[in-house]
Amino acid sequence: MRYYICILVLLSFVLSGCEKEINLEHMRPDPKLVLNCLAVQGDTLSVELSRTWFYADNKVNDIFVSGADVKLYVNDVFRESLVETAVKYENPDMDAVLYKSPSYMPMAGDRIRLVASRKGFKEVEAVTEVPRPCCVSNFELQQESVRDTSEGWNNTYIHLTQQNTVSFTLHDEPGEDNYYLIYFRRGHAWGKKDSLRYSWFSFTPDYGSEPVFAVQNSALDQIFGYDGVGGYNGLAFSDELFDGKSYQFKIPWKISLSYTSDTDYTPYKYRCYLYSVSRSYYNYMKTMNDLYESGFVGDLAEIGFAEPVRIYSNVEGGTGILGGGCLEFREFTSD
Incomplete structure (x- = not known):
């Protein structure tokens, strides 16, 4: 035991002597x-x-x-x-x-x-x-709700499970490359019932169930649990899979929550933002998506063991992005 303690002490002195302060100002x-x-x-x-x-x-x-x-x-x-x-x-x-x-x-x-x-x-x-507006139809929110109850201390608890799906049909212009961006937010009610206000937060639906957003994960990604599609700040996509055609999107998500029977429960509201965007803004958002969705390889890049994701910029002389867009917006009230 004394031998191992001596080795540890010796290593501590050796390693502490390896510290060196590096001045980066010249860089x-x-x-x-x-x-x-x-x-x-x-x-x-x-x-x-x-x-x-x-x-x-x-x-x-x-x-x-x-x-x-x-x-x-x-x-x-x-x-x-x-x-x-x-x-x-x-x-x-x-x-x-x-x-x-x-x-x-x-x-x-x-x-x-x-x-x-x-x-x-x-x-x-x-x-x-600035691109043309999206040509879109049949925008709707479909919901399937299940409510169960249980008895608690002096109160009844209501447990809500809800399957939501936003669906719409996007009609793509033929003979040209078109680019889009989709983004979701959820509204949480607060205040009295006769003067409700909503605070809006980003959330991530199950983009991965829609073939347009599906990504190919590597074997390493699957091993380390990188098997989904994020898109918390929106997802950029092109018309590569449906060029010049009408394509129906179905984007689901699920919520589960509980509240008491004496609670003045107010359902969520949802907003869907669908943009047609310029090529420059698509390239920028695509690299931003790649940065945050790059899985295990992205983690390796952060510590210097893989090529980092380079964020697209069309700003000459500096950096950043100038993009164009047209917005198609829908708001839905939940059940």
Whole structure:
């Protein structure tokens, strides 16, 4: 036993002597502008402008860039300089800066170019087009609910199991590449019944049951439990499997909850956002999906044992994304 203790003590001294403080300041690059904007048909054009930061920085608060000149060109004609606006983000809790157009709202077919400049940064530029709206029909929410009861301490408990399915038919335009994005949120009621308000949260339905979203998992992914499709922040997809045809989507999810008989129970509400998006925004969201859905290989990339996912950007001189989109929106009230 004494022999093993001596070995452990010796190893502790050897390993402690291997510590070395490395100064990374000589690797610090010049910061770049980060331009992010999704130009949605019929909505106010809003641009978020921030900056890159060095990965060795422990705490970064001032990432948003104020005092910039952000010029808007529509169909290659100068339209206006965007107006700087201070905003408050709730999640995460921080003050931000947006650059907004006081009058312009994107329209399908518009070619949008943004040029942003500020002292101390290289000028950035990005171009995108606003696609046509989705052609969609038969949008509906189907629900199958089962309620059981059980007796508890001075109360009756109601147990709800509910199978939900959103279905719709997407009619794809033939002879061209089309790109889409789908996104779900769930509304939780609060307040009194005569003045209900809803807080909205993202959630992930069972995308993997729909062939368009199905992914091929490697053997390693299956071994380590990476066998689903996430899409918490939305899923981008193309018309590759149904080019020029009408395709019916069925996207299910299941909920289980319990409440007491004296509870003023209010069902959830659900929102489905279906966008047609530009190729640039599809490429960006696809790489973002790959980053968060990359399974075991993605985990290896995070520790340097595999090629990392490179996030797509169409911003020249900096980074970020300028995309175009048209929104088809539905809200459903649950049973």
